[in-house]
Amino acid sequence: MVGTLKTSYWTAPILLLICCINVAYASVDCTTVLSLISGCSNYVEFGDPEPVLGTPCCDGMTNMYRVASDSVENKRSTCNCMLGFITMYNPNATAVARLPGLCGVSLGFTIDPSTACDTIP
Numbered sequence: 001m002v003g004t005l006k007t008s009y010w011t012a013p014i015l016l017l018i019c020c021i022n023v024a025y026a027s028v029d030c031t032t033v034l035s036l037i038s039g040c041s042n043y044v045e046f047g048d049p050e051p052v053l054g055t056p057c058c059d060g061m062t063n064m065y066r067v068a069s070d071s072v073e074n075k076r077s078t079c080n081c082m083l084g085f086i087t088m089y090n091p092n093a094t095a096v097a098r099l100p101g102l103c104g105v106s107l108g109f110t111i112d113p114s115t116a117c118d119t120i121p
Contacts, residue, residue: 027077028067030084036060036067037085037099044095051102058103065105072121079109079117086111 039056043049051057068078086093097111109120 027071027073028081029077030081032067033064033078033081034085036064040099043099044089044092047092047095051099053104057099058105061099061103061105065100065107068107075108076117076120078107079111079115079120082107082111083113083115083117086113 037044037057037060039060040051043051043057051061064078068075082096086096089096093113100107100111109115109117
């Protein structure tokens, strides 16, 4: 009984550590990227109001920068998600592409259909 208790006592923290390590190295998913820029939806859909610093849109873009700059894999994943987003909102692709600049953020890649996300350093 004591041996079983010791084993289970150490099993949970080790499993938790393994899960955390896997999460730390996992790339950002598109759901996260889209939630970060959800504050930009009016601008993307209607072209108005143009986002400025301090608005939910620019706050989201700043947070996206933080996520993307965390690793090369996150930057590439963010790029792929944003390219998917401009494909989805094709008529307003220019509005999506302008978001980082309007918010004073450089994501380290251009939001453009010709961007090769997998080659971003």
